[in-house]
Amino acid sequence: MDALYPSAAISMVEILERLGHRVLCPDSLVCCGQPAFNSGYWDQARAVAQPVLESLQEAEAIVIGSGSCGAMLKVFYPQLFDKTPQKEMACNVAARTWEFSSFLVDKLGVTDLGAAFPHRVTFHDGCHGLRELGLKQPPRTLLRSVRGLELLEMKEAETCCGFGGAFSAKFPMISSAMGDVKCHSALETGAEYMVSNDSSCLMHLQGLLSRQGKSLKTMHLAEVLNCVKKN
């Protein structure tokens, strides 16, 4: 989100600040370590995750704009640091970690951010957000209160898009076939935008859609929710 999708991260900061929160973003927060973790290199994953863990000790709440990275902190850090001196720290961080839409809806009780986005939108459930964190409703609750937005459910909303991190490069033919199935399902709805709370899924899907010359655009949930009249 830092390098490729800054506007999604900026939207998150602006939304959280509008709601009156003080947002911190220490320089040491770079990557959660999931790529190495998922590939089986847990020592290397811990080396990446350790500074993240340490710099999150002060935060009241840790808000992440990705179901996948969110699941890494919330579900997998306690496993990754199991039987290490950082176990307690990891469990502690996990307990304070929220995926962005869940933080707004489940923690803050905010469902209407005053956004307007007069377009047809379909929502893609990132698998980690959906199945590791169990977040089916929060993003939809937020999208339903956006003015002018028409939410169209696709048949394969819960089917994996095929990104899967290193999987997408190691098994590109399977990954692309899965992405095709997903894009086809999204296109069937007649939506103009495919929205998700995971930039990595969207990077893969947008890559396929652009290559195939499709006009369907992908957009991060936070960007949609940040479509407000600014003072």
Add this chain to the structure above:
Amino acid sequence: MSFASEFMDRARVVASNLRHRQIIRTALGNYEMARDRRKATYQDWQGARQLAAETKWEAINHLDHYLLDFSNRLEARGTKVHWASNASQARDIILSIVQQKQARSVIKSKAMTAEEIHLNEALEKAGLKVVESDLGELIVQLRRETPYHIVFPSMHLTREEISALFEKELGSAPTLDPEELTMIARRVLRGKYLTADIGITGGNFAVAETGMVSITENEGNARLTAALPKTMITLLGIEKIIPRLDDLALFLPMLATMGAGQALTGYNTLYGGPRQPGELDGPEEWHVVLLDNHRTELLADGEQRDALHCIRCGACLNVCPIFRNVGGHTYGTTYSGPIGSVITPHLRGLQDWKHLSGASSLCGACTETCPVKIDLHHHLLQNRRNAAQERPDNLEEAAFGVFGWFTRRPAAWKTVRSILQKIQPLTRRFQKKPWHPAKPWTQTRDLPVLPSESFRDWWKNRPKTSKHD
């Protein structure tokens, strides 16, 4: 060629085969509708799953005790129980029974454990004629193929293909009527039951309490396989144990629901022993072969022991987007799909089969659907970890090391990003070229656009007044 490169080659072909994709999608679309209708009739589906998982947990964690109960009770009614540590022992046991009976022909009902030990090849090599009596299995046998799917062995074939196959192999007239196709197979099979010397079956559940084998089927072929030949042999993985007869009240409907979207499978039969004095039918001799074949090693793995809960319903295959796109044969294993990717490294060697654990987006649809709550997709992660710990890939290990170095040095990371940003017009312009360094990505996908300002740049440069830190 390694198993991994064979997998890659087959996956490449099948994943881009739109006809295959459509056939599987249609078949599984029907399955999903039927399954969901059945699931909706449960008062508490999640509660049923929990109970099933706990029951299998109890069985697997007391396997020593329940297996002995099971075998003692079977033996008390005259069944001969054999213990096979591995595939070759199991084959030898079955071959020696067959030879002792001077058998010439064998009729078989569907058994994945028989596929696992390559029983048909061994029997044929010994000069026996082996006929599969399950329709789907017969079809793949006539095609000299392995089953495509644990439950639906010939789901990858259309009626046209089956008709043409029957025409060629059985000399029947072409027809696209599924009922007529079934009748053709039935006519051929009826004669085989009567002439077979031995009937070989698998089993779905082994009831410890009563010493019985429960077999579930839709065609009645397993009943005939068990009832007509004089000798019956049943091959069972040791994980098939359930503690009590009552447990079937949960497992039979659950297997039917998740396996084929049925309330109950057509025929559910309990076998308690060979023909007893005064009984009119049933085999004169019954041999039950209990197969370990690395299952006890899986039992010793505390993390993945729950993989032995599997009731082979195939539900995880049906929801798996990898399976749906690469198909069953691509795996090159007896058990395909998520459960196959989890257990094959345990059954046949981690280093040879670790690629199956890598070939997953870890989406978790398998774990979500599994009726006995096997933590399938997390086991794939554990297989990856175990494989990398045992024998790390030097390049990959180094790459993650370098990546880690950069994450701890924001300035260096920033430099890399700005170089990539500067050369972006070139990397994007040539992204369709086969020599592009990011070819695995760019072959089918455009590269994402790297904006000139990163989030960090924005964060540092934004007006001080709005900064809270």
